[in-house]
Amino acid sequence: PPGRTITVRVNGVEHTTAIEDRDLLVDAIRKRLGLTGTHVGCYNGDCGACTITVNGKIVKSCLMLAASADGAEITTIEGFSGSRQLDEIQEAFWDKDGFQCGFCLPGHLFAARDLLAENPEPSEADIRQAISGNICRCTGYVNIVKSVQAAAQRRGSGQRPSAAA
Ligand code: FES
Numbered sequence: 001p002p003g004r005t006i007t008v009r010v011n012g013v014e015h016t017t018a019i020e021d022r023d024l025l026v027d028a029i030r031k032r033l034g035l036t037g038t039h040v041g042c043y044n045g046d047c048g049a050c051t052i053t054v055n056g057k058i059v060k061s062c063l064m065l066a067a068s069a070d071g072a073e074i075t076t077i078e079g080f081s082g083s084r085q086l087d088e089i090q091e092a093f094w095d096k097d098g099f100q101c102g103f104c105l106p107g108h109l110f111a112a113r114d115l116l117a118e119n120p121e122p123s124e125a126d127i128r129q130a131i132s133g134n135i136c137r138c139t140g141y142v143n144i145v146k147s148v149q150a151a152a153q154r155r156g157s158g159q160r161p162s163a164a165a
Helices: 025-032 088-095 105-118 124-130 142-157
Strands: 003-010 013-020 051-054 057-060 073-075
Touching: 013 025, 025 051, 051 105, 057 105, 088 105, 088 142, 105 124, 105 142, 124 142
Parallel strands: 003 073
Antiparallel strands: 003 013, 051 057, 051 073
16 A cells, blocks of 8 residues: 655654555554554544644644654653653642543643643633533533643642642
């Protein structure tokens, strides 16, 4: 089949992998690199379950061809905190029961981090707008909003996850 090789840096580790020209980035990540924390809910750009960052920007990885990611720096949920510890956003979702089945959680975490980077003190409306591209079928979003608010507070206070009660 027509194909090529791409080299990407994923969660700090360089990977060179063979792909087919038509491969979506989400499928390359899941099937070729084996990083199955990035989920697929729709393949249409609607649900947000496949959200990752590419060169620091959040991207729905079902909307990008793997070939277009050649040379990119990618972060998936497996590398979200940069360590084996949860970061303060993950801790906040844990504390506030911001997820139930967890399928949409990776996308919500990336959306929350992206929001807080731009707007450290978001209103509820800001939060709802920021997560509007991420569909959750379980929670009704109330605890997701509380989680993002708690994450903003943790960041604002400089509280580290290890200090969280
Ligand atoms: Fe990509 Fe739904 S699988 S947005």
